[in-house]
Amino acid sequence: DVKVTQSSRYLVKRTGEKVFLECVQDMDHENMFWYRQDPGLGLRLIYFSYDVKMKEKGDIPEGYSVSREKKERFSLILESASTNQTSMYLCASSFRGAGTGELFFGEGSRLTVL
Amino acid sequence: QKEVEQNSGPLSVPEGAIASLNCTYSDRGSQSFFWYRQYSGKSPELIMFIYSNGDKEDGRFTAQLNKASQYVSLLIRDSQPSDSATYLCAVGFYNQGGKLIFGQGTELSVKP
Numbered sequence: 696d697v698k699v700t701q702s703s704r705y706l707v708k709r710t711g712e713k714v715f716l717e718c719v720q721d722m723d724h725e726n727m728f729w730y731r732q733d734p735g736l737g738l739r740l741i742y743f744s745y746d747v748k749m750k751e752k753g754d755i756p757e758g759y760s761v762s763r764e765k766k767e768r769f770s771l772i773l774e775s776a777s778t779n780q781t782s783m784y785l786c787a788s789s790f791r792g793a794g795t796g797e798l799f800f801g802e803g804s805r806l807t808v809l
Numbered sequence: 810q811k812e813v814e815q816n817s818g819p820l821s822v823p824e825g826a827i828a829s830l831n832c833t834y835s836d837r838g839s840q841s842f843f844w845y846r847q848y849s850g851k852s853p854e855l856i857m858f859i860y861s862n863g864d865k866e867d868g869r870f871t872a873q874l875n876k877a878s879q880y881v882s883l884l885i886r887d888s889q890p891s892d893s894a895t896y897l898c899a900v901g902f903y904n905q906g907g908k909l910i911f912g913q914g915t916e917l918s919v920k921p
Contacts, residue, residue: 726907735817737897737913738853745907753908785852789907796841796901798909800852 698722699801701786707807714773716804718786725791727769728798729753729761731782738785744769745791776808812836813900815912823920828885830915832898835879841901842874843909844883846894853897857883888919 702717720727726745730738730753740753742761750761758780762770769788773780783805787798812835822828830844841860845853857872859865859881865872871884885892895916899909 728908730911735913737813737815738899738911740908740910743908751908754910791907796907796909797843797855797858798853798899798907800854803852 699786699788699799701784701801701804703804704802705805705807707809708776709809710777712773712776712808714776714806714808716771716773716784716786716806718769718771718788718801719767720769720786720788720799721767722788722790722799723766724788724799725766726789727763728787728789729759729769729771730785730787731755732785732803733782741771773806776806778808780806781808782806813898813910813912815896815898815915817913817915819916819918821918821920822888824888824890826888826919828888828892828917828919830883830885830896830898830917832881832883832912833879834881834898834900834910836900836902837876837879838902839879839900842872842881843899843901844870844872844881845897845899845911847897847914848894885917888917890919890921893917893919 728743729741786801844857847853859872895914898912
């Protein structure tokens, strides 16, 4: 089974702190994604990466950056956390080749910024 | 801005009934279509995908796609209380890094 592991299930940070959310997948997937999920807004794509050291902005990249130094790991960085970044963050991965295009999700990281 | 729209619900159906969930999308370049189920406090899990116009059946679930109308739906037959969840419609683009764009989700409640 595909396993996508997010480093922290729950985090509480203060405004202005730098926050790292880590994601590791064990299925050799090329594509990795960071979404945030808010009530009534569904999942919104922050950043994605289709290869090591490659990154593409999603629909809401402002206030975030990402890093992908190894194929299995995709990190989301909040340079200076703000209260409007309080949310559930979901990491996902998928296979680039022939297949369904299905995304496999991690368990999520619920971030609260005070 | 690519958009995927769903009725947010909640949609309430009695046990044993057919639940019908609907989704429209704005980008005619959309190539793949997915339905995810998300239980409260859990991450989304795939239940159906469809690429071609028409119906695709898998057990109690049927996905329907109409590209001309830019419409995709999910029917759940013989609904069970365990089907109570939020259902997310997603649209995929192969030539854009495999990204999926999600709708806001429809909350389904199946009453015993």
